[in-house]
Amino acid sequence: MTETAVLLSLAQTYVQQHPQRPLRLDRHGFIIRTPNSSDGGGGAAAAAAAAAASCGANGDAADAERAASGASASTSGCAAAGNAVVHPLTGRGAGGASKKDRGAGPGGGGGAGPAEPGGLPASRRHRRAQEEQAVGRLRKWRKMLGPGGGGLASYGRRRAAKLKRRVRKGIPEQLRGLAWFALSGGRKLMLEHPGLYAALSAEPVPPAGSGAGATGASAGGGSDAGPPPSSPPQAAGAAAGPVSQPPAGAAPVASAPAAPPQAAAAAAVDLDPDVVTSIMRDLNRTFPTHIFFMDRQGPGQRALFNVLTAYARYDPGVGYVQGMGFVAAVLLLYLAPEEAFWTLVAGPLGGPGGEGLRPLYLAGMPGLHRCCYQFKGLLRDAVPRLAARMEREGVEPLFFATHWFNTAFAYSLPFSHLLPVWDVFLAEGLKTVFRVGLAVLQLAESRLVVLPFEALLESLSAKNLPRLLPADPRVLLRRALRNSVSERLAALRREWEAGPGAAKGGSVGRGRAGSAARGK
Template sequence: METSNDHYYPISQCLSHSESNVSNSFQLSNNNRSCNKYGFFLDNDCDDQDHDTPSVQDLKAIRIKERKWLQMLNNWRYYINFKWDKIRDRCRKGIPHSLRSQAWFHLCGAHLQRNRFPNLYGELLKKGIPSDVRDDICKDLHRQFPNHEMFADPSGVGQTDLYNVLKAFAAYRPNIGYCQAQAPIAAVFLMHMPAERAFWCLVALSKYYISGYFMHNLEDIRIHGQMLFAFLKKFTPSAYSLLNRQNIEPEIYMIEWFMCIYSRNLPWPSVLRVWDMFLCEGMPLTTLFTLFTRFYYIDSKTCQKLRNISKSSLTEDSLIRGIKRFELRDIDLLKEHGIQMKKLQKSKKQLK
């Protein structure tokens, strides 16, 4: 199979002549556009609340949170081994934006891998990847948050770094290669940290959090879908009865939610809060979050609320209140995972 030995993002290989012209005009058109504090372009007729100047009281509260997080990060081994509950509680309250890069890097354990292999990322960028994998990556670059200033320009730093992170991962895990779910996850990390750190965070997620999500058969996502359906029966029986009666399989509605960790499905402040909690708590948080935001208000007669979820139920504070409605322990997940694995193995035997 043909391989590509490009070291850094070969923009000429991913852009045709016409696309290069589009890139130039696109850059000019975005020069004068305003962004919110997260880097997303504002609509011309939209007044964004993120531009409001924080009060003195708000600033004091932010500084207090920052000092607490700095103290934890400077003593991370102690907190992660003996004070995990404190980390969880502070993640649920939201990580200060100024420290989110460091916090995420430590929460997922990426800092440990980076320390063990300090030169690996640079070495991976020098490796070749199959040309079809490279082409698949290039096709998806412009689809990742095009309304964000970092990724708006096809020849800009954002898409360059995104290509490098995805290429390095494909070289690092050739048995997995590239799948579309990797791109939005890598893009979210890149909004908060340099490319090398984003790469190691993507590696950590693929290893410890969503280990089978990037495989071509999507076996793990199907198992987690059935687990979600079982918990749906326990916690929200009316929603379960409705979906079951209409033969709506979990994979129909939850693949993008889980695989992209809600990065495409929520108001951005809520995305960040979900990621703060997910990187601390992992799979239980994703399941709890889905149960509340997607199914808690569904009645037994209509799926309309699944399609049109009120904005008020997706705010950061609503998420925290909703998650606390359910009690889901790690042991519950392990038990249900074992049940679904046995069902899957049984169905495989029947197909032989």
């Protein structure tokens, strides 16, 4: 079944189940309401079908282009049937809107704009220039990546500064998955450990009464995620004992290729049934309005289950922690499950220089407390007026930034803003999360600095955070990259490790009603 067919089937099924709801797919695959629509379900069905067809067309074109250069087809812009693209050559995106339909600029509108001496209206000339720039960027990235992404490591060694600049400008959507796979080091790890993922994701034995539960939240019914992964996560490690049942379709043992010795040893690790139960419970809470993940035991949930159980076996010291699912899910929208697993291991949880999210998931959350301590110090330097207001109100970073750190903003930012942030995050590591967090507060300082305790936390919650963001995602990233944090982060880390906060959690949890506020 092709990616197009999968997405089309999922969209049509959902619309048939909810015929009275005016729905459509956004360009990233999320089902959203169209409150002003008056056509009932028919328009939604057409929009969903158009989105699926458009995604397939663009994905096929991108795959064909990358096939010519030897790139893996599994990393297309519509990878895993979950993420549509705006193709730089056709100008057509997930909503089926052509270049003509989308209008000239942020305000929309289909007007051609005033004519210029060159004979073309200004808006068309501007769009043409943007398209030419996008095509040129696509060619540069294809050349850097080489066949299957194998050329990026050597390019980075030879021209590190240029690669860094190009990542910060944005990775082309058609090559984002392949670039993430190579930038993070996931490709290197996968080649070094053939067969290991197949052994780690082998199908476990079912326990009584396990299940993924009901289908996630209906479209338009609230946030695109379940309960926030912002409460202090409880690490569920691997242990000897019986293991649990995955969703139907999890990777079967018989299909796994012959594995090296380390794969056999890893596969022999039995998961604590509580780990599998926790993973399955969270499947429906992970992007429940995304077309790829919304169906109980659908292809997205099966892939997510396999990746998370494989990681729990691979790293028993962490096992599974709430919040990891959002990180893995973002990767699965661009990568095949095995590629997503190794990117997860090398990038978000390992990161450049080994400084990733893993310390945030350990028992007792030592990494999370340290990050909040560091963020508080950075906030005092970068936004002193807001920092002073938060201290007066008793608002600590632990109350609002936990899910920023333990999901690298995957839970909090709209996808349009998240993707360029993740381009940089997978290339430069955890400091990107600090930079973006500071940028969010810097850009919203005038609105936040007058708010009391409850309103501050409400404004910074995942539900309301998008209202604080600039409409143009590039504005957020540019502001973030102006924050130079490396030296200050190192100094704050030394300060944390030398002081009593290393044992007690420091000052990050000394505001009002700590445990209650952490759920914000």
